[in-house]
Amino acid sequence: MAEIAGTMTGSQLEFARRVDATSTNQRALDQFLRGVERRALRMAELACGSRDDALDVVQDAMCAFVRNYAAKPEADWAPLFHRVLDSRLNDFHRRRSVRNRWLAVFERKSEDDDALDPIEQAQDTQDPGPLLRLAGSEAGKALDAALKTLPLRQRQAFLLRMWEGFDVATTARVMQCSEGSVKTHLSRALAALRRALEDHQ
Amino acid sequence: MNGNHHSNDRPAWINQANQVLDDSVRDLDAATLSRLNRARQTALAQQLPRAPRAWLLPAGLASACALLLAVAVWQPHHRTETPPTTPIATVDDGDGEDTSAEFYQNLEFYAWLDAQNKGGDG
Numbered sequence: 536m537a538e539i540a541g542t543m544t545g546s547q548l549e550f551a552r553r554v555d556a557t558s559t560n561q562r563a564l565d566q567f568l569r570g571v572e573r574r575a576l577r578m579a580e581l582a583c584g585s586r587d588d589a590l591d592v593v594q595d596a597m598c599a600f601v602r603n604y605a606a607k608p609e610a611d612w613a614p615l616f617h618r619v620l621d622s623r624l625n626d627f628h629r630r631r632s633v634r635n636r637w638l639a640v641f642e643r644k645s646e647d648d649d650a651l652d653p654i655e656q657a658q659d660t661q662d663p664g665p666l667l668r669l670a671g672s673e674a675g676k677a678l679d680a681a682l683k684t685l686p687l688r689q690r691q692a693f694l695l696r697m698w699e700g701f702d703v704a705t706t707a708r709v710m711q712c713s714e715g716s717v718k719t720h721l722s723r724a725l726a727a728l729r730r731a732l733e734d735h736q
Numbered sequence: 737m738n739g740n741h742h743s744n745d746r747p748a749w750i751n752q753a754n755q756v757l758d759d760s761v762r763d764l765d766a767a768t769l770s771r772l773n774r775a776r777q778t779a780l781a782q783q784l785p786r787a788p789r790a791w792l793l794p795a796g797l798a799s800a801c802a803l804l805l806a807v808a809v810w811q812p813h814h815r816t817e818t819p820p821t822t823p824i825a826t827v828d829d830g831d832g833e834d835t836s837a838e839f840y841q842n843l844e845f846y847a848w849l850d851a852q853n854k855g856g857d858g
Contacts (some may be wrong), residue, residue, distance in 0.1 A: 594775035
């Protein structure tokens with residue numbers, strides 16, 4: 536091995552070092568992406584409405600994440616990946632809105648911030664709630680339908696905050712908006728979901 | 737991440753919703769999993785370092801030299817020097833008449849004519 540190293544030029548040694556470091560980083564990246572890909576696909580599917588589009592968006596987000604953020608500390612990967620994914624979903628949504636502008640008119644809703652904490656606003660935690668009264672796959676379908684009716688930002692706020700478990704500050708960084716906006720989006724999402732699931736029964 | 741998505745301080749229906757979402761990503765079909773795997777490999781492939789190509793520098797230099805040489809040797813538009821068109825000057829030879837500069841330009845012709853005449857005489 537020493538002989539081999541002795542015959543290598545400086546640039547080759549540097550390349551070998553880079554290969555070694557990259558393979559270590561690649562294993563960590565592979566592990567990370569395996570951990571987030573299914574949830575990312577679910578989020579994208581809810582936003583895009585089709586699995587094929589969702590897979591394209593997720594692949595695009597993975598590529599952009601690896602290209603731009605692979606060298607960042609591993610602790611930052613999750614919010615950064617979701618930031619890229621959120622950005623891609625916004626782009627997809629924008630493109631589709633332009634394509635279907637006449638439909639988008641009906642989807643637009645005014646947005647104004649208020650600093651309500653949705654957790655505090657939530658109703659009695661002992662209340663079983665609408666989903667528990669729905670059984671098995673019925674609950675899945677109901678939730679799926681309810682989530683699909685939410686505006687993109689509200690759905691992202693709900694999924695990032697409630698499902699991914701990010702705190703308000705991290706969710707705000709991921710969604711590139713203020714913490715107040717996150718709270719507003721989440722509050723409206725929770726209210727709309729609850730209403731939709733109640734109606735579903 | 738994902739550490740607190742089944743929390744006691746939340747309404748129960750939100751925890752239930754999280755459970756439903758978790759269930760929905762657990763059983764994906766093989767085709768979807770395969771595409772996810774391909775997407776991941778495609779993304780990871782972008783990070784692989786590329787081997788330094790030692791032949792690129794000499795090859796580039798050789799190409800640049802060849803191009804330079806070609807440009808120096810091959811001149812498609814060979815310039816033909818055209819004499820400046822100066823207005824015909826008139827020369828005053830001192831006898832009060834203006835002699836046209838054409839005469840001086842045709843000196844060679846007159847010399848040849850003179851030589852022909854001398855040849856004819858001799």
